[in-house]
Amino acid sequence: MADTGGGSEDQTEVPLIGEGVTQGxxxxxxxxxxPVRPFTATVQTYLAHLHQAGFSAAPKPLGIDEQGREVLSFVPGDVPxxxxxxxxxxxxxxIALARLIRRLHDAAEGWTPPADATWGAIPGAETVHIAHVDEDAELVSHRDYCPGNVVFRDGLPAALIDFDLAKPTTRIYDIANALYYWAPLLDPADRAPALVDADIPHRVAAFADAYGMTDQQRHDLVPLAIRMIQRFHLTMRAAADVDPVFQGFWDNGVKDRMPRAEAWLEHQGPVITSRLTARR
Ligand SMILES: Nc1ncnc2c1ncn2[C@@H]1O[C@H](COP(=O)(O)OP(=O)(O)OP(=O)(O)O)[C@@H](O)[C@H]1O
Ligand SMILES: [Mg+2]
Known part of the structure; x- marks a missing residue:
């Protein structure tokens, strides 16, 4: 893991590099x-709300610096x-991630974005013409729980960073996104070595219990996750056409990983749903 821990009085600039989506x-x-983007002010307003509502497991928004850059608090910990x-x-x-996301959702619920709110998106997403899968928004949430956006402390998820894709969404979409990366909802061929033989239905149920998923959310998860992966696949293809970083993701595996994930989930979905909805 990248060690991002420890405070520092040192004012030198240390580059932080994730998957390379955001330069500088x-x-x-x-x-x-x-860098300031069109959605920066909206996301800062959202982060300020989260802190006011008692959710401190996210960067604090600290305005704009003298060079016109967004300033956030550094979140200490390790990022996988x-x-x-x-x-x-x-x-x-x-389980810790599920609880963290539940706390985020509870803090976000009831917050109304400003009338001029502007949200981020994956480049080229506006050219994808199949339906969004998180309409009928219930709250604003993070929507992008890739490993590089989760900060660990003492071996457990402790905070979330990189709210670039935050926008109004549904709780179940956010859950499906987290499970895609962390259950994970992937064909065994595409999982990290430690998760190749993992009991995914059991892991999804453990997440569901820790989050406190409702009966409805348990029924909805698999069909929604399949649609999310289909849309994600098309979005990544559109992004690859307009952005070299996404072209790299596409060529380095996304191209095949997402259809494989969809096929695997079509096949395993009934087992996951029956484990999720088994009498509790
Ligand atoms: N507020 C923060 N506190 C601690 N570390 C941070 C913070 N913001 C960014 N980082 C570090 O910098 C990396 C890149 O930042 P960020 O995730 O915002 O950019 P990105 O280009 O969108 O990356 P990715 O595509 O990996 O998500 C993070 O994965 C993390 O290691
Ligand atoms: Mg990131």
Whole structure:
């Protein structure tokens, strides 16, 4: 894992590099500076709401610096990268993530975005013409729980960073996104070595219990996750056409991983749903 821990009085700029989607991210002392994008002000307003509502497991919005960059608090901890390291395959990790997301949802619920809210999206997403899968929004949430956006402390998920894809969504969409990465909802051929033989229905049920998923959410998860993966596949293809970083993701595996995930989930879905909805 990338060690991002420890405070610092040092004012030198240290580049922070994730999957390379956002260029120019640096750490200065206990802050992170990121380029301002059209959605930055809206996301800062959302982050401020989360902190006010008692959810402190996200960067604090600290405005704009003298160079016109967004300023956020640096969140100490370790950030994993794909493939998920063996120590993140533990069920306790999934349970802690579910609880973290539940706390985020509860803090976000009831917040109304400003009238001029602007949200981010994957480049090229506007050219994808199949229906969104998170309409009828219930709340604003993170929507992108890839490993590089989850900060671990003491071996467990402790905070979330990179709210670039936050927007109004549904709880179940957000859950499906987290499970895609962390159950994971992937064909065994595409999982990290530590998760190749994992009992995915059991892991999904452990997440569901820790989150407190309702009966309706348990019924809805698999069909929604299939539609999410279909849409995600088309979105990544559109992004690959317009952005070289996404072209790299596509060529390096997304192209085949997503259809394989869809086929695997079509096949395993009934087992997952029956485990999720078994009498509790
Ligand atoms: N507020 C923060 N606190 C601690 N670390 C951070 C923070 N913001 C970013 N980082 C570090 O910088 C990396 C890249 O930042 P971020 O996720 O915002 O950019 P990105 O280009 O969208 O990356 P990715 O595509 O990996 O999600 C993170 O994975 C993390 O290691
Ligand atoms: Mg990120």
């Amino acid at each position: 991210i640096v750490r200065i002392g206990d802050t992170v500076r990121r 990268r794909e493939p998920l390291p063996a120590e993140t395959a533990d069920e306790e990790v999934l």
